[in-house]
Amino acid sequence: MSEDKKTNDFEKKHSNLGKKISLSIIAILVVLGTCIFIVGHQYVKESLKPLNPKNNDLIQVQIPLGASDKKIGSILQDSKIVKSGLVFDYFVNSHNYADLKAGYYELSPSMSLQTIADRLTKGGSDQPLQGIYGRMLVREGDTISEIAKTVQQRSRFSSDDFLKLISDKTYLKELKAKYPQLLGSAFKSKNKKYILEGYLYPATYNSQNNVSLKQIVNQMIAKTNQEVSPYYKEIKKQNLTVDEALTLASFIEVNHVGKIDRQKIAGVLYNRLNSNLPLDVKSAVKYANGKSSIQVLTKKDYDSTSAYNLYQYTGMGPGPISNPTTKSLVAVLHPRDMVKSYFAYSVNTSNKKVKYYNTDVSTNLLFDNDSVMR
Known part of the structure; x- marks a missing residue:
């Protein structure tokens, strides 16, 4: 019996020792795992x-x-x-x-x-x-102010040279005479910041030293006419002017979303227009106040008396606020879900998912959520 007892005691000691070792290993692994998780989480956080x-x-x-x-x-x-x-x-x-x-x-x-x-x-x-040197890229949704900076970086001309040229009345009349169908309605709108805003199509242009500033701008206008001209009949059929169509397209372009959401956002804008509601497009309010797309709006911005402040005024405003692509123009001509009476939308800036609301959004939500009505 004593031998059996000794054997059992020996086995128990070894069993307990084994358990202690196992528990110690598990504890060490848990601590290591926790440390790795913390360090990894911190690394990911910093890398973002x-x-x-x-x-x-x-x-x-x-x-x-x-x-x-x-x-x-x-x-x-x-x-x-x-x-x-x-x-x-x-x-x-x-x-x-x-x-x-x-x-x-x-x-x-x-x-x-x-x-x-x-x-x-x-x-x-x-x-x-x-x-x-001498290649100039105009990006989707660029404003004339942003294009002016690109001109200075990519050509022998300054941003002031560019802004002076596109504001020159004689030059603008020349363009209007050459492209009456494209630019005719742009000249009829009042309170425009720039007549050519929205008419300098996103593309890469030649800006080498042997190219004049007029030639650079002429390339942009010609490209816009080339891209938009297939839609002239359809724009007229929708009872829109070219300037109105490009204005709505510029409001859509800023969201950088897919085809279906562009069409749905167009539907929301039409619903608000047909209900005589302000469009509440935040990008237009930013344009009214000279703010970039990444700057945050304040209460003072919403109180601006600029005609571009579509939080204060109904209608489409004076004109486009940036350069839209034909993808956004097509959405304007083929809107979706108007019958569902959506009156507002919000865009998740991280994943570009869009939510739609079938009632008007409260003022507080507009102020608190920068993604509502981009």
């Missing part, structure tokens, strides 16, 4: 921030055709645009950025991952933007 908020230098990046999100993240990391390519890959997938486009881009270490992803969904230039 701009790489260097103080560095606004523009770095040219080429995204090849067919590149995966992971490959694009690696290119951005190697180019010192983002801290982690893996975190960028995680970000675009978790926020449903499904269509990053190939091309040449100018990106900065001060940009957020959202800003970079938004740029990549818009599409880049098919030609290098740096290293070859």
